[in-house]
Amino acid sequence: MSPHASLFAEAARLIAAADGLIIAAGAGMGVDSGLPDFRGNAGFWRAYPALAEARIAFEDIASPDAFRASPARAWGFYGHRLNLYRRTVPHAGFAILQAIAGRLAQGSFVFTSNVDGQFQKAGFSDTGLCEVHGSIHHLQCMAGCGEAIVPADGFQPDVDEAACLLRSPLPRCASCNDLLRPNVLMFGDWGWLGQRTDSQRRRLDVWLRGAAKPVIVEIGAGSHVPTVRWFSESLGEPLIRINPTEPESPVRGVSLPCGGLEALTGIHAALTEMGFFRA
Template sequence: MQQTILQAADLILDAQGLIVLTGAGMGADSGIPTYRGVDGSWGKIQGELQMPIEMVMNPAFVQANLGVMWDRFIRRIHSFQMITPHKGFDVLNHIGTQIFQDNYFHITSNIDGQLQKAGVSSAQILEIHGNIHYLQCTTPCQTNTWPVTAAMLDAVPWQIPTCPHCGAFTRPNVLLFQDNTFVRARVKNQQAVFEQFKAARWSQSFVLLEIGAGVQVKAIRLFSARLAQQLKAPLIRINPYDSLVENPRHVSIALPALEALQALAEHIKT
């Protein structure tokens, strides 16, 4: 493992640009549940809804159970606000800002806003599944999104915020299961910024750092694979399970996010 860590550190130090891609496993060391066990099966919603998560977190169920689900969303947002990002976020921030500066971008499928909370600039983040701290119309009548406010969180559970345009109820601007009503405007804007980032640095050598991305929801792994091919970049995959890589240029680190990042930090001095 030590040799693998050294190899990964060398790839980072030899690169001109860094793209970090994170899945649910990145937040596990902060205490954020992934809802998936070692066997990869989806877990059940804790508390009052003992149902598989994919049966609950979809637009049809949310629309039919708005009061219960809005109460759940509020509690989830509160819990994210209370969580302190683990020290691995500091390692990423340090590597990104000190070594790569403007040549650093972060892509995540996480909806928790922990990257911003850890100090990553919003201008360097692409949240492919949205962000729970933003709302959208449930219809949706328009492509607008807007931030969750403290007043919304302090309201009684059944006082569901309504769309300022049509008066319909709102929901978090996050991609649910079987979701054909997700408003993608905010994500598309972030995607456009990322495309500009790549275009301005096309001739540079990049390294990809993929952390906590599993094989059940493959969005981040597929994104990593496309970027590795497109940029001809080596990939460092950090994941305690299913971490194997086939390309000999790539590196696999079979550790949790925090442990792996702290080990990398020991060999990356700035």
């Protein structure tokens, strides 16, 4: 039996009493799918040795200034990430969340700081997602040309991973031929176009007004970039916080000191045992 069995059972009881599921996801949500979770420069530089050799920190490459100073290197980094996210298969925890939402009257809504598009890839509807930091699967003009956000579907980056440099041509704006960049909120980013996220947030607000007894399941959201944790705690609802290193919570609910897939698998088993999934 898992040492967290009693906590899984308590989380299951909170979910069974709810009418809607708020899924609040940070970078730790993707770890069980094999995605890197950058924790300080040590972890980041292990994933990108060329940037380690150049002593370029995550905050420096994940910045609009990087696209101005060295667009081939900036797109080497983001192009590699785009390719990685495109080929990554979402782990089984995504399906568990969908199964839970399917049994609740109001379904679910996702609030995530992740830009990887894994929820859509796992089958979640765009209309039930708020990507608070944008999406790497969308692009915008560096010049803010027409304030347009366009899908990245046609961009297939060829990256020299050893050098972290883009080999293929840089993506260009169809209107003004300036450089295209990811529609992702970066560090020191005053040029990010947020209208896509703003529209998602309005849909989230409507959903929240329709849910009388929502429960929050927060997965892999750390305090280094606390956007998701702040959102979860601001709702004042039962919070199931899943985090192997920072599970503590100031609001009522359950704190699960384990990874996302382990916790969701345990909660699913507890819900099954109590008959939650019966027709």
